[in-house]
Amino acid sequence: MRSVEADLLIIGGGLGGCAAALSACEQNLDVYLAEPTEWIGGQVTSQGVPPDEHEWMEDFGRTARYQKYREQVREMYRRMFGIETAELFNPGNGIVSNLCHDPRVTLQVLKEMLLPYELSGKLTVATETQLIRAERQGRTVETVTFTAKNGEEITIRAGYIIDASEEGELLPLAGMDYVVGAEAKVDTGEPHAREEKDEKDIQAFTYVLGLEYREGESRVIEKPAMYDFWKKFRPDFWPDDYLSFHAPHPVTGEKRKYTLLREEDGFPLWEYRRSFDKTNFPGVSGSGDVTLMNWPMNDYFLGNVYEVSEEEKQKHLYQSKQLSLSLLYWLQTEAPRHDGGTGYPELKLRTDMFDTADGLAKYPYIREARRIIPEYRVVEQDVSPQYHEGVGQWYEDVVGIGSYSIDLHPRMSGHGYLDIPALPFHIPLGALLPRDADNMMAGGKNVGVTHLTNGCFRLHPVEWNIGEAAGELAAFCTAHQVMPKQVRENRSLLEKFQTTLTQSGVELEWPERFYSNGERRGTHG
Known part of the structure; x- marks a missing residue:
């Protein structure tokens, strides 16, 4: 068994995990990133799902790092094929977004984006590394142990941990409270919630x-x-x-x-x-x-x-x-x-696309994960046009923005599609923070949303924004020697953190025209 010390451990190398690593390493943290498959990139690489994005993506509604990633995807095509095109080059001209492209291109782009930190020793990227157990003392996740591709066990001790895994893998191993499937209407008050809780009501x-x-x-x-x-x-x-x-x-x-x-x-x-x-x-x-x-x-x-x-x-x-x-x-x-x-x-x-014997993606596209019991849970009412005009609920602890409909695919409980409107929304810091652990943050689809609001939080740019904010938060907490929950509860610290986010290119507000009467509800422009 080998032991490793790090400032930050990131479990899962999907879009949220990669964004967390980029933001934390840029703030000079020592980061260990563990990914169970051969590829980093998650839904856009090993799962084979091109970016699914809102209609304003080329202009706003994303972080600067996410836009840099998108630009580098286009630039790689130009470089490889000697293409001289307009700025908004769409390799596949696919319907789903302006950037439909081969998964292997994103894989190379993400590797290039992370490589400087690997070369400088700030980042370790461990692929084919499986999470097997976690040790927790009170409200602190002390250590997390993995099995490496060579069979060796590696135990990581880190000051902060981000669970950016596809299924929220850390939660049961660390004995944390979490939700699976659909909540009951009496629990969330959501108009479209099930009358009864159903843990099998999970998306395909x-x-x-x-x-x-x-x-x-x-x-x-x-x-x-x-x-x-x-x-x-x-x-x-x-x-x-x-x-x-x-x-x-x-x-x-x-x-x-x-x-x-x-x-x-x-x-x-x-x-x-x-x-x-x-x-x-x-x-x-x-x-x-x-x-x-x-x-x-x-x-x-x-x-x-x-x-x-x-x-x-x-x-x-x-x-x-x-x-x-x-x-x-x-x-x-x-x-x-x-x-x-x-x-x-x-x-x-195309068996070459994923380099698998059967031609299928390296990993299934997981739409819905285990979800933390958070400091703040985002419910349907927060994003619904029935409750707000222009933009969804504003939060004092906003750490990003996103936009997508509440889009649920058929469920394992036997229910079919549910696709209902959702307004452009904000991402609250409280949704990243579990109630029962101090040094752990959610970094992907395991954030504090419901079965319903998962449908608008699970897409590429939102997952990236969540991971990026979590990585920035780990760096901020390290610098100020505080825990994430303290940042949320202390107005001065919260404002400093939000300033850090905006300086790093994280958008905290939609353009003024999106808001009712043209007035923003926050001061984070």
Whole structure:
């Protein structure tokens, strides 16, 4: 066993974890970042989900570091392909955002952004490092132990800890209080909450894969072992077979037609998260368009991968992979073609994209994690247009902003989509701080939100903002020899911390025109 001392331990190298490491290292902390997969980057790399962002992203509503990351993604494409383009280059011309791109590009960009701190010895990035236990004394998480890829056990002792893992892994190991699934309406008062608490009311997860359109070729995969099961599968809340070009509209619930390509009426799945549009790369020959399959038809909701036995977890991981491969096989062999006939055999599974034997992403896209019991919990009323005008609830302890609808995918409890409006919102510091631990902060989807408000907090720029604020807070607390909760409770410290955030490029307010009567409710402009 090896022991390591650090100022800050970050559990999970997703977007929140990477942002936390960047902000903390920039403030001169010694940081240890432990990531269970081979890749840092989380949902945008190992999970294969291109940035999903609000409509103002190019101008405001993000941190300066997040925008730098986005600019470096574009610059890498320009550098690699010798492209001279307008500023807002979208590699895939995908529908979901202005920056649909290959996961491997973000992987390289994040590595470059973190590399100076690794070279200077301020940062250790330990991939393929699994969290196995934690020791807690009273309100302090004393040590956290991991198994490294070589089998060695490493125990980290750090002054501050950020849990930025995909499932909130630290919470049960440290004996902390947390929430799983949906809260009861009597608990949150949320208009759209369930009448009864339901720990199985957790959003679907998805195994993403990459596809290339190879016109005139046949690239049909071997028939998946569970294809016959998924071919017959039809959920009660689904308007057709699951493997079909029909699904419920996320907002209205009505039967919605999808198409693979744009040659016919319907939502074009291919363009949704297209990561490589060959028309953007005229100097490249012999390549087809590439897209990432994260579609309604491969959301998996038959069971969860945390708060279950290892056997149960592995069963659902396997079945989810089989679902995605079965959807591909159906597309290749049985899907109705836009030009007549059946099947698109020209769809090629890009096994190189994630460097995995089966071609699937290294990790499933996890939409909903365990959540801390926080100092302040963000509820539906905080972000709803039924309760506010222009912008959601303002908080004195604001540490960032974000915007997305309350978007819930089908749940493991049997409930379908829920997609309702949410106003541009603020991120309160209290949502990052657990009530029952002093030196730990949430750095991702495990923040103090509800089952509902997770739906607008789980996207890329918000996760980054949460992680970045947590990293800045760890540095601020180290410099002032205080605990995070003290910063929130002491107005002078809080204002100093917020000044630090704004100086680092963290936006704490929306533009004036967003607010009712044109007046901001805070002083953090």
